Amino acid sequence: MADVTTEALRSVKTALGNFQTDIAGMYARASSNTDSVLSSCQQSVSAAQSDVDASQARVQELENTIAALEQQIKDTSDAIVKIREKDIPNTDAQISNLNSQIYHMKEQLASLRASLSHAQDADAVRSIQSSIAQCESALSACYSRKDNLEYQKTELIKRRNELEAQYNRLRSDLADAEYERDQEKRRLYKLQDKLNRLRAAMGRVQSDCNEYVICSKRVEVQSDRLSSSGATAVSQCLTFIEDYLSVNL
Amino acid sequence: MGSGSAIMAEVQSFERSVRNLSDSIGGAGSLWRDSKFQELGVIVRDIAVQSRDLMTAGERCCTTINQFEAIASERY
Numbered sequence: 523m524a525d526v527t528t529e530a531l532r533s534v535k536t537a538l539g540n541f542q543t544d545i546a547g548m549y550a551r552a553s554s555n556t557d558s559v560l561s562s563c564q565q566s567v568s569a570a571q572s573d574v575d576a577s578q579a580r581v582q583e584l585e586n587t588i589a590a591l592e593q594q595i596k597d598t599s600d601a602i603v604k605i606r607e608k609d610i611p612n613t614d615a616q617i618s619n620l621n622s623q624i625y626h627m628k629e630q631l632a633s634l635r636a637s638l639s640h641a642q643d644a645d646a647v648r649s650i651q652s653s654i655a656q657c658e659s660a661l662s663a664c665y666s667r668k669d670n671l672e673y674q675k676t677e678l679i680k681r682r683n684e685l686e687a688q689y690n691r692l693r694s695d696l697a698d699a700e701y702e703r704d705q706e707k708r709r710l711y712k713l714q715d716k717l718n719r720l721r722a723a724m725g726r727v728q729s730d731c732n733e734y735v736i737c738s739k740r741v742e743v744q745s746d747r748l749s750s751s752g753a754t755a756v757s758q759c760l761t762f763i764e765d766y767l768s769v770n771l
Numbered sequence: 772m773g774s775g776s777a778i779m780a781e782v783q784s785f786e787r788s789v790r791n792l793s794d795s796i797g798g799a800g801s802l803w804r805d806s807k808f809q810e811l812g813v814i815v816r817d818i819a820v821q822s823r824d825l826m827t828a829g830e831r832c833c834t835t836i837n838q839f840e841a842i843a844s845e846r847y
Contacts, residue, residue: 533795533798533799534795534796534798534799534811536795537788537791537792537794537795537796538792538795540788540791540792541788541789541791541792541818544784544785544788548781548785551777551781552778552781555777555778555781556778556832558777559775559778559836563836563839563843566839566843570843573847709847712845712847713847716842716845716847719842720839720842720843723835723838723839723842724839726835726838726839727832727835727836727839730828730831730832730835730836731832733828733831733832734778734825734828734829734831734832736828737821737824737825737827737828737829738825740821740824740825741818741821741822741825
């Protein structure tokens with residue numbers, strides 16, 4: 523029975539010794555660990571803030587791109603409307619006017635040639651021939667102007683087609699930019715929500731870490747508080763056991 | 772966040788130590804009944820109360836850290 527008792531007391535002594543070892547430095551370890559945790563948490567909050575800032579910058583960048591595309595679309599549309607409703611009709615009107623002039627000049631030329639075939643004297647022939655030459659020159663000039671106008675019209679149509687293709691590309695780019703902006707705005711909302719929740723969680727971590735450190739300190743100083751002699755409570759227990767063992771052994 | 776794990780490891784280690792101490796005291800209690808044991812028991816009970824508070828605070832701290840980590844790991 524005495525051996526069993528001695529063994530039990532030695533077991534208590536060992537457990538108390540282990541407990542004393544565990545208590546030693548607990549407050550310092552708790553402080554160090556929680557400082558490390560809080561530092562890591564702060565880094566996470568900072569990273570989340572950086573994500574929010576980057577997303578906000580991206581949204582603003584896309585807003586600027588959209589504004590620029592809208593202005594380009596308006597300019598392109600205005601240019602298309604001008605070509606379609608002003609430049610081409612003006613050119614058509616000038617060509618039509620020239621066609622009318624050419625028609626009348628041909629009639630005049632036919633009349634002059636008819637007159638020339640019936641002319642009786644040399645002066646009349648020279649006069650009619652001079653008129654025919656002037657009419658042919660004017661007719662040639664009209665044809666030349668008409669060719670130029672038709673070339674201009676071809677170029678206008680070509681330019682209009684280019685602008686219409688550009689307009690379609692810009693509309694497509696605008697749709698892409700608006701889609702990306704909307705996506706980024708949704709992402710930004712989630713990132714801001716994450717940041718807010720992280721800050722709230724950070725507050726709880728700080729509070730709970732502080733409580734843990736306080737409890738660690740309480741446990742570590744508990745022995746001192748309980749010991750009237752200044753030795754730790756656990757040491758006091760060990761002393762009890764040593765005293766008991768020395769008496770019984 | 773390794774320090775959160777360190778806190779958990781610290782709390783678990785402390786919990787084992789408290790359990791070992793409690794088991795040893797309890798085991799000796801059936802054989803050791805004099806006033807010295809009564810004094811030791813009082814001291815250990817006070818320490819046990821503080822230890823319980825420490826473990827509760829430590830576990831709550833780890834839970835809060837895990838919740839923080841879960842939010843921090845969200846990717847958008």
